[in-house]
Amino acid sequence: MSDYWRLLKLFFPYKFWMLGGALLALLTILSNFGLLALSGWFLASAALAGLGGYATLNLYNFFLPAAGVRAFATTRVISRWLERVITHEATFRLLAQLRSWFYSRLEPLAPAGLQGYRSGDILSRLVADIDTLNNFYLRVFTPFLVAGLATLLMSGFFAFFAWRLAIALFLFLAASGLALPLLAERLGARSGAEMTNLQSEYRVQLVDGMQGMGELLTYGAGPEILHRSNRLNDAILQRQAKMAQISGLSTAGMSFMGNLAVWVILILAIPLIHGGHLGPSDLPMFALGVMGSFEAIVALPLAFQFLGQTRQAARRIFSVADSALPFPDASGPAPDVQKPDLLLENVHLRYPGSQQDALAGVNLQIKAGSKVAVLGATGAGKSSLANLLLRFYDYQSGTAQFGGHELKSFPADQLREFFAVVSQRSYLFHTTIRDNLLVAKGDAEEEELWKALAAAQLESFVRSQPDGLDTIVGEGGVKLSGGQSRRVAIARAILKNAPWLVLDEPSEGLDPITEMEFLRDLQPLMAGRTVLYITHRLLGLEQMDQVFILDEGRVVESGTYAELLKKGGHLSHFATFRNGVVGEKIS
Numbered sequence: 001m002s003d004y005w006r007l008l009k010l011f012f013p014y015k016f017w018m019l020g021g022a023l024l025a026l027l028t029i030l031s032n033f034g035l036l037a038l039s040g041w042f043l044a045s046a047a048l049a050g051l052g053g054y055a056t057l058n059l060y061n062f063f064l065p066a067a068g069v070r071a072f073a074t075t076r077v078i079s080r081w082l083e084r085v086i087t088h089e090a091t092f093r094l095l096a097q098l099r100s101w102f103y104s105r106l107e108p109l110a111p112a113g114l115q116g117y118r119s120g121d122i123l124s125r126l127v128a129d130i131d132t133l134n135n136f137y138l139r140v141f142t143p144f145l146v147a148g149l150a151t152l153l154m155s156g157f158f159a160f161f162a163w164r165l166a167i168a169l170f171l172f173l174a175a176s177g178l179a180l181p182l183l184a185e186r187l188g189a190r191s192g193a194e195m196t197n198l199q200s201e202y203r204v205q206l207v208d209g210m211q212g213m214g215e216l217l218t219y220g221a222g223p224e225i226l227h228r229s230n231r232l233n234d235a236i237l238q239r240q241a242k243m244a245q246i247s248g249l250s251t252a253g254m255s256f257m258g259n260l261a262v263w264v265i266l267i268l269a270i271p272l273i274h275g276g277h278l279g280p281s282d283l284p285m286f287a288l289g290v291m292g293s294f295e296a297i298v299a300l301p302l303a304f305q306f307l308g309q310t311r312q313a314a315r316r317i318f319s320v321a322d323s324a325l326p327f328p329d330a331s332g333p334a335p336d337v338q339k340p341d342l343l344l345e346n347v348h349l350r351y352p353g354s355q356q357d358a359l360a361g362v363n364l365q366i367k368a369g370s371k372v373a374v375l376g377a378t379g380a381g382k383s384s385l386a387n388l389l390l391r392f393y394d395y396q397s398g399t400a401q402f403g404g405h406e407l408k409s410f411p412a413d414q415l416r417e418f419f420a421v422v423s424q425r426s427y428l429f430h431t432t433i434r435d436n437l438l439v440a441k442g443d444a445e446e447e448e449l450w451k452a453l454a455a456a457q458l459e460s461f462v463r464s465q466p467d468g469l470d471t472i473v474g475e476g477g478v479k480l481s482g483g484q485s486r487r488v489a490i491a492r493a494i495l496k497n498a499p500w501l502v503l504d505e506p507s508e509g510l511d512p513i514t515e516m517e518f519l520r521d522l523q524p525l526m527a528g529r530t531v532l533y534i535t536h537r538l539l540g541l542e543q544m545d546q547v548f549i550l551d552e553g554r555v556v557e558s559g560t561y562a563e564l565l566k567k568g569g570h571l572s573h574f575a576t577f578r579n580g581v582v583g584e585k586i587s
């Protein structure tokens, strides 16, 4: 139940939209009920007046009931239309509200708190599960509220004529509107929940398969993946078939109860006509009225049948949204930073779930304005240093000071304002070059974008494209070459204009000539900034004020490039394995 309460609380900002939709739905049902009941009475009384001969027919007032029928028919159509408009508007607002609420919960968790989830799974929760949650408003909450009110009002109308008819109608509507939905809910709960999980699994597989399409094709693993997807699809179809059987059963049950109600009401009403308590033309009014009244509850079993699916979707969303923050974030304004120096003393960082430290007692100092390289073999902990600095992951012990203040005392988003990052993994969104640049500075003018592109040596390429800044770069920048993508990342960093520049293996994967050109093009960006250059290559190191060599999470050597070369320690070990790059100058 608490899951449903939480959902209702989330819907609360749209209470007036929801109530508006519910009232219109109520008006539609009552109009339908009124239309059928009045038509029944009208037809019967007109027929009876006809049987009474010409004189009676002349005395019979056709106009009032005919106007009533027309009024009910009109309000039914108009209120149905308005109800659709309002509930759809409410639905879209609720969807937007739920998605932004969920996103606001996801953001502080990333990346440390989300590393246990697959991206396809998160996507599935954000899109499909939230769509399912919306059913709660559209199919459960509103219809149930409306059914309750409509049952009371329609039974109340019958009570004007005879209490026993009112009680019978109330009991039939209450029993069918509660028992059948509850039965459908019990029957459908398991399959519904399983369907939510299986559909999510299916989406995760599809996303994974699409992302790794190249590998699958290369290694001929496509048929196996297809086979796995088919198995999942079969499992989903099985649950769908079960749900369809339950729907069929509850529809039949509802139709049976509706017909039974007509019979019972007629059986109860006939003696009242004989006794003179009711007129003969009231009988069709009750029969058709009962038929109309079932419209109020007819959709409830289906809604409740899918409640298991909705509950599972809610649980999947709340379980992520309620995840504890991977580490506490500082609140309030960031400490005042005069000089953005960095000092690390005996810093230990271990990733969640990992058995060993990625940084195992790092000591290093980077003075504001200096250019520092961190060199190390793969897995040495270089990127972990950047993760620490950007507060993507927290350190467990040691001192890490930025501008003389402990890193932990900075709210993460305010700390990140000091840094621009260019890395081999700098992500390009599947949108235009313009939008990809605006990520760094949302209010940048067009002229500023062109300047940044010029500084990143990408201006002529973008100008040569028919769509210029509006060229779509494709998913992950697939339509650009490796070098061009990195240059977009440089242009972003230029736009951000942060005092620190973190270069995390920025030229990784480029051919030697492009790499040289790329590192050369980085020079203007480095000028006047504090630079942390993370690399496992020797190219460009001679331009650095200091080089730290990292091994198994510790700084094992430091000095200028020339000093370290001369020393013949770890750096010369690297040099041995990097023939042809040692000491090469970027010109």
Ligand SMILES: Nc1ncnc2c1ncn2[C@@H]1O[C@H](COP(=O)(O)OP(=O)(O)OP(=O)(O)O)[C@@H](O)[C@H]1O
Binding pocket: 115, 351, 352, 354, 357, 358, 376, 377, 378, 379, 380, 381, 382, 383, 384, 385, 536
């Ligand atoms: N998110 C993570 N969760 C768990 N362990 C991680 C995570 N990221 C890195 N590690 C581990 O931490 C250690 C250091 O990784 P890091 O990425 O810092 O190395 P690196 O020096 O940057 O390597 P490379 O040059 O290959 O990028 C490695 O053993 C790695 O497996």
